[in-house]
Structures are given as structure tokens and as C-alpha cells.
Amino acid sequence: MACFTPAFGTLLLLLIAAIAAAHDVAPDAITPLLAVDAERSGDLPEFQPGGHGKFFVTGWDDAAKRASWPITIAAPADYAGRVLVRRTSGGPLVVEASAGGMTVSAVLGADATGWQRLPLDGLLPLGPDIRELTLRLRPAKAGEAFAADVHAVELVQPAIRDALHARALALRTDTAWLRRARYGVMVHWTSESMPLAGPPQPYPEAVAAFDTEAFAEAMAQTGAGFVVFTTSHARMFFPAPLAALDAVLPGRTASRDLVADLAAALGRRGIKLMLYFHQGSGSDPEWLRLSGFDEPDSRRFYATWQAMIREAGTRYGERLAGWWFDDGAVAAYPRNPPWKDLTRAAKAGCPERLVCFNRWELASPTEFQDFDAGEGCLDPRGSGGLLTRGGDGRYPSGPQAGLQATACLMAQAAWVHDRRDAPFHPPRWNAAEVAEMLRAFTAHGNVPIFNLEIGQQGELSPDAIEMLHRAGRAAGD
Numbered sequence: 001m002a003c004f005t006p007a008f009g010t011l012l013l014l015l016i017a018a019i020a021a022a023h024d025v026a027p028d029a030i031t032p033l034l035a036v037d038a039e040r041s042g043d044l045p046e047f048q049p050g051g052h053g054k055f056f057v058t059g060w061d062d063a064a065k066r067a068s069w070p071i072t073i074a075a076p077a078d079y080a081g082r083v084l085v086r087r088t089s090g091g092p093l094v095v096e097a098s099a100g101g102m103t104v105s106a107v108l109g110a111d112a113t114g115w116q117r118l119p120l121d122g123l124l125p126l127g128p129d130i131r132e133l134t135l136r137l138r139p140a141k142a143g144e145a146f147a148a149d150v151h152a153v154e155l156v157q158p159a160i161r162d163a164l165h166a167r168a169l170a171l172r173t174d175t176a177w178l179r180r181a182r183y184g185v186m187v188h189w190t191s192e193s194m195p196l197a198g199p200p201q202p203y204p205e206a207v208a209a210f211d212t213e214a215f216a217e218a219m220a221q222t223g224a225g226f227v228v229f230t231t232s233h234a235r236m237f238f239p240a241p242l243a244a245l246d247a248v249l250p251g252r253t254a255s256r257d258l259v260a261d262l263a264a265a266l267g268r269r270g271i272k273l274m275l276y277f278h279q280g281s282g283s284d285p286e287w288l289r290l291s292g293f294d295e296p297d298s299r300r301f302y303a304t305w306q307a308m309i310r311e312a313g314t315r316y317g318e319r320l321a322g323w324w325f326d327d328g329a330v331a332a333y334p335r336n337p338p339w340k341d342l343t344r345a346a347k348a349g350c351p352e353r354l355v356c357f358n359r360w361e362l363a364s365p366t367e368f369q370d371f372d373a374g375e376g377c378l379d380p381r382g383s384g385g386l387l388t389r390g391g392d393g394r395y396p397s398g399p400q401a402g403l404q405a406t407a408c409l410m411a412q413a414a415w416v417h418d419r420r421d422a423p424f425h426p427p428r429w430n431a432a433e434v435a436e437m438l439r440a441f442t443a444h445g446n447v448p449i450f451n452l453e454i455g456q457q458g459e460l461s462p463d464a465i466e467m468l469h470r471a472g473r474a475a476g477d
Contacts, residue, residue, distance in 0.1 A: 053330030090146030181225025223472030328357025363399035393445020434471035
């Protein structure tokens with residue numbers, strides 16, 4: 001047994017802690033360095049800290065501020081850098097990343113709006129002797145005021161970047177049917193859904209009692225071409241048998257296969273079914289603990305994730321038209337999952353199935369998806385106003401380049417009807433307003449998805465159904 005002095009022991013513990021905190025830069029993948037994980041100026045606060053997801057640092061308004069990450073490099077190689085950044089005020093902004101005495105930079109132009117994935121000019125030669133990367137921002141015009149938010153720095157070898165891009169494109173699916181559908185309806189029917197009156201049922205009983213024919217008929221009345229039905233949301237549940245979930249957390253599934261029954265009822269009316277799936281949140285600590293969500297190494301968690309998604313997709317085959325995965329940017333992206341493997345699992349049983357990973361308002365977390373979730377995007381021209389009239393609805397440039405545009409919108413005041421003995425909120429718009437929206441969205445190839453509040457017994461607002469019915473008919477004239 002080695003013998004060492006207390007001082008040496010303290011130094012050794014500090015060294016071990018420093019190594020443990022270092023970010024391993026992968027030689028065969030894109031490595032994101034999250035701004036919230038950086039050593040940074042004390043007045044670079046984190047947006048919404050403390051949750052299950054990681055957001056960004058905000059209020060970067062001084063060229064003296066910085067963010068630094070300890071890094072480890074297995075073998076010498078040249079790395080390209082990209083910065084996920086949003087300018088909130090001021091003119092052109094110089095973004096610089098430095099490591100080992102070398103600096104690469106780029107200018108974020110004054111015309112760039114919203115979050116950008118900014119490629120830095122040049123390459124950084126990194127090797128085992130390089131232990132830190134530092135990010136700085138400054139105005140292109142010295143002394144000019146500015147403000148910005150930063151999500152991450154991405155490091156990747158150029159050949160790996162190009163190979164991943166090619167593989168992502170090879171997995172893409174034609175989204176023409178989505179555009180032909182014109183618009184869809186999303187419902188957050190979850191373990192937290194409440195009936196309009198009376199006590200809620202246990203989840204398995206609510207699944208058993210759900211009237212799929214009445215629901216499908218209501219969806220047909222809206223004129224929607226597809227439905228996005230929520231499975232897991234705040235807590236991990238699935239409205240059907242799912243062995244992969246039962247193996248981790250028994251009691252969260254149902255004996256009735258509500259998904260299959262929904263697909264059949266909707267299919268008889270010419271409506272496609274997609275599923276919303278949330279990987280887990282702080283509202284469900286038992287799932288986070290047992291699934292491995294909270295572990296620093298995410299491999300066990302994403303192996304479980306893939307097993308569940310693959311099992312469901314294989315069972316439903318062509319009856320399941322798509323997956324709408326939430327928290328792609330704030331929960332999945334920080335864990336740097338194997339995106340290609342996740343998308344392949346999501347397409348199990350139907351290679352033409354559509355996939356998206358919701359970015360919220362951030363930049364797209366991965367190219368391994370088919371469409372952009374567009375949460376809250378009210379502009380028919382899409383995020384950044386990049387879509388043109390008469391186009392195919394795919395982003396021509398920007399951080400969502402190549403993805404089909406959609407816009408996921410709350411048609412009422414809440415995503416989930418989780419209030420006991422309370423009525424639905426009224427629709428946010430009238431039929432004429434929605435008809436005008438639909439005409440503009442269709443002209444740009446953008447596909448809106450209207451979230452309607454739904455009660456635990458499958459209740460829907462007659463006013464909301466009528467609004468979409470009238471709007472769809474008027475927009476189709």
C-alpha cells in the first residue's frame with residue numbers, strides 16, 4: 001500500500017476531481033460542451049437552473065466574460081467547432097474558441113435571428129496535452145453594446161461530421177403525406193389528466209374505459225389529417241402492454257392496447273396516428289432513478305429507451321406514422337445520446353415512420369430526425385422566417401436545415417387538462433382567425449399541430465372541435 005502525506009493526499013484528490021470533471025472529446029462523434037457545465041464568469045447565469053434538463057447561459061454582455069471547459073483528448077486530431085448562440089441585442093458579434101494557444105472564430109451577422117449553430121472558421125489541433133477550451137464573445141465594432149445567450153460549443157472532426165450528416169440524410173423519410181394532411185391535432189392524455197367532474201380513475205382503468213370511437217369521430221370532425229396522442233409526459237406511463245417498461249418499473253402499463261385501438265379507429269376515418277413520448281421529468285423521481293436517467297453515463301438509460309420504443313414500433317408497424325419525442329434539446333442533447341441508434345429504434349417496424357426530437361426554442365439537437373417540432377412557432381414562415389411561399393416546407397438553411405417544418409400550438413390555454421372539477425379553457429382563436437392561419441401555413445408548406453385539452457374520459461371541448469371544423473372547411477375553399 002502506497003504511503004503519502006496529507007498535503008499530497010489533498011493534491012491527489014483535487015487532481016482526481018479535476019479529471020472526473022473533464023469532458024471527454026469523442027473522436028468518432030459530435031461532442032457538445034454545455035455552457036451551463038462550463039467554468040464561467042459569475043454573472044453568466046443559467047436559464048431555469050435546477051430542473052431535469054439543461055438550458056443555456058444568458059446575459060452575456062461583456063467581452064471580458066468567458067466560459068471554459070476542462071477537456072481530455074485521446075489522440076491528436078484537428079477538430080471543427082460550432083457554437084449554439086443567440087444574439088439578443090446589438091450588432092454583429094465575434095465568437096471565439098481557444099485551446100492550446102490557437103483560436104478559431106466567426107462573426108454572427110446582424111441579420112441572424114434566433115438560435116444559430118455557428119460554424120467557426122478553421123480547425124483546432126487538439127491532443128492529449130490540451131486540457132482546456134475557452135469561449136469568448138465580443139462586438140465586431142469595438143465598444144458597442146451587445147447581449148447574447150449561449151447553449152453549447154460542439155467539437156467534431158470534419159470527416160466524422162460529414163459522415164454523420166450523410167447517415168442522417170440516409171435515414172430521412174419523405175414528409176409529403178404530412179404536408180398533404182394540412183394540419184393535425186395533439187392531445188395530452190396522460191396519467192395527470194382529469195375528468196371534467198368527479199374523481200379521476202386509476203390510469204389502467206382510464207385506459208380501459210377510453211372510448212376510441214367517440215374520440216376518432218371527434219378528430220374526424222376537426223378535419224385534421226393526423227393525431228399526435230400522448231403516451232408518457234410528466235410521469236412515465238404507456239397506455240398498452242410494454243414489456244420493456246415493466247422490466248424497469250412495473251405497474252406503469254395497461255392490459256388494454258389503447259394505441260392499437262386508436263390506430264384502428266382513426267384509420268377507418270383516414271386519419272394517421274403519431275405518438276408523443278417524453279423520456280422522463282423531475283415529476284417522476286422513481287422512473288429517473290430506476291431507468292438510469294440520473295446516472296452520469298447515459299448508456300443504460302438509452303438502452304432502456306430504445307428497447308421500449310423498438311418494442312412499440314415493431315408491434316404497430318405501419319399503423320404508427322410517427323414519433324414526437326419531447327425534450328430533445330434540453331434533456332437528451334446534454335446527455336449526448338447515440339442519435340442514429342435512437343432514430344433507428346424509432347423506425348423499427350416501419351422505416352417510413354416520421355421522427356422528431358423537440359428542440360423547444362433552441363437549435364435542432366440532431367440531424368437524425370425528419371421534421372422540426374416547431375413548439376410555439378406562430379410564424380407560417382417557420383423558425384427564423386426562412387420558408388418561402390410555394391416551397392416544400394423544408395428548411396433551406398439554419399440550424400433546422402433539411403427538416404420539414406411544423407408548428408405545435410396550444411389551441412387553448414393549457415397542454416394538459418389537469419384541473420379537478422374545472423371546465424376546458426376556451427379556444428385562443430376563432431374559426432376565421434384559424435382559417436387565415438391555415439391558408440398561410442399551407443402556402444409555406446408548414447404544418448400546424450393544434451393541441452386540444454382533453455379530459456380523462458376522452459372529453460373534448462365542443463367549441464374547440466367546432467372552431468377547427470369551420471376553419472378547416474373555410475381554408476380549404
